[in-house]
Amino acid sequence: MYIITRETIYYINLRQAYLTTPRNAARLSTRIVLFTGVPEDYRDERWIKADISGIKRVWIATDCTELDAAVSTMRDNATTLEDLEIKLSGLAVKKQAKGETRFTEDPERHYGNATRQWVSEKDRPTVRINPPYIGRKVDAVQYYRDQLKASVPIVEQLQRQLSLKNGKILPALFVEFESQRAAQAAYSAPFWKQPYNIEPAMISIAKPDEIVWENLRIGKVERWIRTVVANVIVVLLIIFWSIPVGIAGSLADLDTIAQNFAPLSFLSTLSPSAKSMISGLLPTLIISALLALVPIICRCKSDTPAYFMPGY
Secondary structure (H helix, E strand, O other), X not given: OHHHXXXXXXXXXXXXXXXXXXXXXXXXXXXXXXXXXXXXXXXXXXXXXXHOOOEEEEXXXXXXXXXXXXXXXXXXXXXXXXXXXXXXXXXXXXXXXXXXXXXXXXXXXXXXXXXHHOOOHHHOOEEEEOOOOOOEEEEHHHHHHHHXXXXXXXXXXXXXXXXXXXXXXXXXXXXXXXXXXXXXXXXXXXXXXXXXHOEEEEEOOOOHHHEOHHHHHOOHXXXXXXXXXXXXXXXXXXXXXXXXXXXXXXXXXXXXXXXXXXXXXXXXHOXXXXXXXXXXXXXXXHHHHHHHHHHHHHHHHHOOXXXXXXXX
């Protein structure tokens, strides 16, 4: 315990020395604090600056769900179109290298794409639409070009709406303080001492990927309910997980299982090498598989109250 305590104190001092270095203190991320559970009537920069000292700027989080979906659709269309163009260009190069006969002059050659001169219509990639997978066939390259052209204006329109602050306001604030000291003081203060009981959730946000943006919409009451439900499920999982683990561990004694369970009596007739393999290897594999499921289940049940990605 003495060594653990000594190393912990050393780590704390080393971390504190690093965080207070001029180079680190000058970073913008060290002066930004994410506050959650913000009441609806408090989501205004003027009220926040009036109640909390040392604030330089405030960013109020907005709901970007619709924009995220539009960007995802545009990205998928662009990626699919890129893959199809690469595949089509490779096919055209192969046909040109073989010296095959050209087809009609391609109007796309002026734009740096002359695949139609070497690839016939029947060899071009196709896709089924209206409905997908079973509908009529159309040229895949042209289809995804049209889809990409249609998705870009939608994304630009949603971006303009959010830039004009016409979107839904979420109960979360990103606050930049004048100094690292002010940011640390605001983050370290208990939430019941914060105005309107807003909660400091995270500090030193270096990258946007560290934030679980979907969870910013969760209010204080909903987050508490989710936390309680998740903790109850984890406790029940700890209690009842011993049943399959115990069953898997009992496989180590095959003779006892064969004597007590008639359907498994054939296990006693196995050779010693087979018994050793089953009793030594099978319980280990089953228990490893069961233990591997625990973090997966815990993440599914308890990741919603979090506002930052673990591992950063």
